[in-house]
Amino acid sequence: MKRAEKIFIDYLRENGLKVTKERLMLLDELFNTEEHLDADSLLFRMRSQKRRVSRATVYRTLDLLVQCGLARKMRLGKENYVYEKVVPGRSHHHMICTVTGKIMEFWDSEVDDRLRQLCQEKGFRPTYFSISVYGLSQDADGER
Amino acid sequence: MKRAEKIFIDYLRENGLKVTKERLMLLDELFNTEEHLDADSLLFRMRSQKRRVSRATVYRTLDLLVQCGLARKMRLGKENYVYEKVVPGRSHHHMICTVTGKIMEFWDSEVDDRLRQLCQEKGFRPTYFSISVYGLSQDADGER
DNA sequence: GTAAGTGCAAAGTGTTTGCATGGAA
């Protein structure tokens, strides 16, 4: 069994919740994509594989995945929420191209360390940092 | 006339738009508050001063203010958009307390410089950085 | 006088919820 699946199942059992095929299918789908997904894209991906779930279940399951730490829920400048799997040791930030919509991930310990230091100076206890850099990716230049 | 008002009026004239009392009142109100406002709070502040405008006009005017660079539109983890005035030389990021909802501003050239450098390495041309640090502010500790 | 702005209410959007039915434990 995959690591994430174990975490999810343990979480469900510990909380008196049920392990359903819908929940496992959604977990699987989220972890099989590298991209950031919104609820609708996830729903569409499920349907294109004939793994039928309702939109409500998608939202409810994504919530659970966030609660047990397997997913992250964000807004990246769009109107809707996007979700991404959480992989330990793979924390990262985003560069978002305002022309193509493309999202690049990056991470840098120097930035994170400095932010942590600033928090300490202000007496703020950080849970997590969300950095979104908006601008133009290389491939967008031609399209302007 | 205040700097922001001049910018706004110039922008309107240049674009064949009209300078209305509603638009000026809203600009004034936004620039008279230090906080981040959502459309409804702004509407409420206007009403409490008997400066009557409709909700639609609030949204439409905030849009204009964003377009002419006098306001910034963001999501800070909440469901709705918040707006803040843009004051030159006062760019900043946010620390958001997940318990009290309190928002602190901060700015640090070291972080910004490092981010700019990272962008350059990736061939990304940044327009702006949005950093949201979520966590607990000092006054939230007692409430847990 | 004319084009643009306003307020209102209706329509949109993305997300959440109530309820009857279905399914895991």
Add this chain to the structure above:
DNA sequence: TTCCATGCAAACACTTTGCACTTAC
């Protein structure tokens, strides 16, 4: 057999839009 989960549709919260009337220019 007992709750919990699901699917559906209705409800929601916030934002945008169409339209008749008003106002800046």
